[in-house]
Amino acid sequence: MAKPTILTCALTGAGDTAGKSEHVPVTPQDIADDAIAAARAGASVVHIHVRDPETTQGSRETPLYEEVVRLIDASDVDPVINLTAGMGGDLTLDPSSPRESLGRVDGTDLVSGLERLKHVEAIRPEICTLDCGTLNFGDGSQIYVGTPDMVREGAARIKELGVKPELELFDTGNLWFANVLQQEGLLAAPPMYQLCMGIPYGAPADPGLLNAMVNMVPEGTEWTSFAIGRNQLPWVAQSVLLGGHARVGLEDNLYLRKGVKATNAQLTAEAVKIIDSLGKQVATPDEAREILGIESTRPQGAGAAA
Template structure:
């Protein structure tokens, strides 16, 4: 049976990717321009991180989010705006450092769950993310910190703001806790889950594991999934076939095919083609709002 599939474009992320592809947007103008191009290519939702224009690294600066939102808001497209609220959880741990220096190693950006919402407080996007657990993030000594107390406090505040939380699930324990947030009434229906696959060292990009995680979702949930790198576009089909929505974009993958660097709009076009070939339709932004029970542009 044909259905409308929400297609999210994750525009830039916070990873160290700007030196790997000239297409990764950095400035607010570049990020907004990519959001507009992605929406014109068919994206239902644009997922927004911002970067410091000087360092080109991920940033929590509210003014940068404000400028991206302003430019998109003044354009001729109206995608659902989904802003990350995951920045501010990075803890660098040097096992050789004196105990008094732990938590103050270069690269640490660790603030409270509420402080991670500063831009959400001001801009009230339709959706913001909430990362539902801590994770050994890649090689080295970085831990992403998102504790149960932080998550409960953050979920309650997001609910008060009238913003839809997209619960980011990096492993099965994250899913267990996200279901607990739903059971405690901290997440309004329908709950929205993003199953994030293939990110070291969380859930591997295994179709059987995705199916098992989908089976653990509560009734009435809306969900999407994505996988990083070369698995990104094949994962569009995996997600659609299991009844989910999809995400692509340069946050998670830099290539359209082997050796061919992609733009965000090209990845959206490719994903839309996969959805169409599977007999479904890409949801318009307003159809996405209806599916997720959002209030529309603010």
């Protein structure tokens, strides 16, 4: 029997998208409601950022994460919980005086790799993300900072916590370094890679490049790929056809089709249809846990009717 496809729904992200679509969840209740709806639509995993309810911008506040997880745990579904640990890596510079502007320009939120894991330490989710490199993140003067030393330190701490890291790989250099982390014994088996395509200026959403990156993934590694914007739903098929898992959600794309804004549940349902049309089955949350070697850390009774 073919291994089922793990389908992740990335619910809200940290981008400035709340004003672009009324469907982007902002409050802990909104985010939890979307997680529950996505799970009912077929998502195996829900990937969670939180936002400041007042400003709608991304947040690192542990109590916000705790409330989202509490609400999901009180529901009648039990998706695998995947918390971002990428917040706290943003450095924005003034290009005319970069040295003088270090830490002084709006948009900078730069803390240590261990500080980015405070909510993970408090909650102990089943999965958390680990961004594997430094990247020019979009146009302008913002950089995402993840040095090899910072990433190694984060990987070691995540392993100590017994959490599965999902390695976020934005280009081939990130993938190279993920393979080094495997060789150094910093990743519990099976490792979990995510190939992130189309984010300026990482790896472009090019099928040939995806194929080349998949060829770099070591045997025994579980991998997912996604693409942003209008490429999101077609990329579900692209990823599955190459033997990977899939991801959709409003973090990466706001539209169901041209001119029609989507909800997370709608994007999930469309992805389920695509995967089914390819003769594959979407993994249940428990099947996803088995594939990834995860022992559920959820409270006794989680997923039962409240």
